[in-house]
Amino acid sequence: MAACLQLNAKPFSPLLSPNPVSTRTRKSGRISCSAASPSKRHTITLLPGDGIGPEVISVARNVLNLAASIEGIEFKYQELPVGGAALDLTGVPLPEETLLAAKQSDAVLLGAIGGYKWDKNEKHLKPETGLLKLREGLKVFANLRPATVLPQLVDASTLKREVAEGVDLMVVRELTGGIYFGKPRGFGTNENGEEIGFNTEVYAAYEIDRIARVAFETARKRKGKLCSVDKANVLEASMFWRKRIMAIALEYPDVELSHMYVDNAAMQLVRDPKQFDTIVTNNIFGDILSDEASMITGSIGMLPSASLGESGPGLFEPIHGSAPDIAGQDKANPLATILSAAMLLKYGLGEENAAKRIEAAVLDTLNKGFRTGDIYSAGTKLVGCKEMGEEVLKSVDSLVLSPV
Ligand code: IPM
Ligand code: MG
Numbered sequence: 210m211a212a213c214l215q216l217n218a219k220p221f222s223p224l225l226s227p228n229p230v231s232t233r234t235r236k237s238g239r240i241s242c243s244a245a246s247p248s249k250r251h252t253i254t255l256l257p258g259d260g261i262g263p264e265v266i267s268v269a270r271n272v273l274n275l276a277a278s279i280e281g282i283e284f285k286y287q288e289l290p291v292g293g294a295a296l297d298l299t300g301v302p303l304p305e306e307t308l309l310a311a312k313q314s315d316a317v318l319l320g321a322i323g324g325y326k327w328d329k330n331e332k333h334l335k336p337e338t339g340l341l342k343l344r345e346g347l348k349v350f351a352n353l354r355p356a357t358v359l360p361q362l363v364d365a366s367t368l369k370r371e372v373a374e375g376v377d378l379m380v381v382r383e384l385t386g387g388i389y390f391g392k393p394r395g396f397g398t399n400e401n402g403e404e405i406g407f408n409t410e411v412y413a414a415y416e417i418d419r420i421a422r423v424a425f426e427t428a429r430k431r432k433g434k435l436c437s438v439d440k441a442n443v444l445e446a447s448m449f450w451r452k453r454i455m456a457i458a459l460e461y462p463d464v465e466l467s468h469m470y471v472d473n474a475a476m477q478l479v480r481d482p483k484q485f486d487t488i489v490t491n492n493i494f495g496d497i498l499s500d501e502a503s504m505i506t507g508s509i510g511m512l513p514s515a516s517l518g519e520s521g522p523g524l525f526e527p528i529h530g531s532a533p534d535i536a537g538q539d540k541a542n543p544l545a546t547i548l549s550a551a552m553l554l555k556y557g558l559g560e561e562n563a564a565k566r567i568e569a570a571v572l573d574t575l576n577k578g579f580r581t582g583d584i585y586s587a588g589t590k591l592v593g594c595k596e597m598g599e600e601v602l603k604s605v606d607s608l609v610l611s612p613v
Contacts, residue, residue: 249282251315251558254522256307256343259293259336260531261541261594262320268543268598269318273550275605276566282558287314291343292322292336292531302339308346316557317347317524318550321531344384349516349524350416351423352382352495353556356502356512361575365507365584368479376505378485379431381424382495384516386416387446389492410446412491417453419519424489425461434486436467438474438494450491471498478502503528510542510583513549515556523557525549539593542581544571547601562610570604577604 255270257263270286277284289307290298298304302322311317322336332338358366358376366373391409399405421437428435437454439447451468458466469477471494477484478498482505490498503509509529516524527545535541548571555564579600580589592600 249560250285251282252285252287252313253553254311254314254317255286255288256291256311256317256319257288257294258291258320258322258531259324260321260533260536262292262294262322262531264320264537264539264541264594265527265543265546266318266320268594268601269546269550271598272547272567272570272601272605273318273554275602276554276563276570277560279566279605280560280563282560282563291319292339293324293327295339296327296330296334296336302334302336303342303346308343311343311347311524312521314522316522316553317343318546318553319343319524319526320546321527321529323531324533324536341389344516344524345390347516347521347524348385348518350383350385350519351420351517352380352384352499353427353515353517353552354380354382354495354499354502354512354528355514356380356499356506358506359511359572359575361572362507362511362584364586366505367507368482368505372480372482373505373507376482378482378502379427379487380495380499380502381420381427381487381489382499383412383416383420383490383492384495385492386412387492410444410491410493412446412450414449414453417450418457420489421454421457422460423517424487425457425464428464428487429461432486433463434465434467436469436474436485436488438469438471438488438490438498440471440494441468442470446491454489474498475501478505499528508542508583510545510581511548512545513552515549515552517556523553525553525557539595540582541594542583543594543598544581544601547571547598565610566605566608567601569608569610570601573604573608574600 255266257266287310289310291307292302295304295307296302322340327336356378358373363370363374388408388410391411394408396406424435439450441447441451478501503512512528514526514528527549529545532541547567551564551567554560578589579592579597581592581597585591
């Protein structure tokens with residue numbers, strides 16, 4: 210089955226709302242539950258990438274397997290290099306075989322890319338270029354980045370409890386256009402002979418219209434509030450963005466639309482983040498605001514993302530980077546990747562029940578007090594990446610989903 214945007218699909222529960230499903234402990238063990246013979250098969254491309262990528266992907270794969278097998282789903286995996294790992298192996302950050310395999314699969318799960326080793330490479334040989342080419346090649350224009358403050362982790366936020374508690378927002382970021390891809394771009398000299406670097410922020414109507422529809426649909430399935438973020442007081446590309454958003458809004462009279470300049474949005478996100486439900490914005494503002502939103506939750510190590518196109522496989526990845534400083538030390542927080550696997554099941558494959566099992570297991574593991582270093586606080590149990598994975602597996606194994 211190919212993953213795609215299911216604009217008319219039945220409403221999804223907001224990812225990791227504090228009580229996503231009611232659960233009780235399952236008495237039977239893993240064996241009796243996986244007894245059902247697999248009825249659904251999907252091919253998953255795993256792209257571990259660099260730094261902590263391989264560690265978190267290996268943990269997430271185990272969790273994905275168990276949740277899927279309980280639901281009678283079978284996965285075939287293909288693992289390929291991307292980013293720095295691909296540069297070292299093949300000399301390019303996105304080998305053709307990797308893109309082809311990704312395109313031919315049902316969903317793609319990526320770890321992280323980048324590292325000190327490749328930081329000084331020329332642009333076309335940077336790991337980041339591989340990721341951008343992958344997004345472009347898969348045509349995944351809609352990037353969903355939820356930021357939810359879990360009650361268990363509210364004290365991990367640097368914001369005051371009363372500001373952070375209850376935050377549950379979704380950034381819908383345009384991912385394959387704007388200044389990241391706009392032309393002309395490059396290096397040159399100006400009329401005074403001085404060296405310059407330049408990029409172009411450009412959006413065509415179709416690019417804004419399609420991301421607007423995804424955002425309105427997303428808002429409709431959440432609390433029905435959409436805030437479009439732009440810089441329409443200065444930039445023509447933003448004036449046009451606002452015009453198209455307003456045009457598409459006519460199709461969604463039930464969604465409450467507001468507009469905000471990006472500088473104000475950056476301020477409002479830390480002043481009163483609960484005012485936001487769904488945010489839609491361009492590629493670069495979305496890059497920046499989603500990092501800011503993630504920090505409200507306390508740890509970027511907790512946040513997943515989904516990148517979806519009109520057809521073809523979706524790309525699922527944690528928001529965090531490759532964290533080269535802790536790579537290979539079993540210190541990484543695998544929960545963002547595990548939750549990305551849940552998004553893969555839900556948005557990529559339409560396997561809602563398996564996704565709910567993972568979400569519930571992550572909450573259960575946090576409820577039991579297990580924490581990696583990035584979310585550790587006094588009185589909780591410090592564990593490494595692998596042990597956190599083992600604990601989530603135990604919870605997937607023991608929780609029973611009650612009908613919602
Ligand atoms: C992200 C990252 C990427 C981006 C980089 C690694 C190219 O910051 O996914 O937010 O800028 O989109
Ligand atoms: Mg970013």
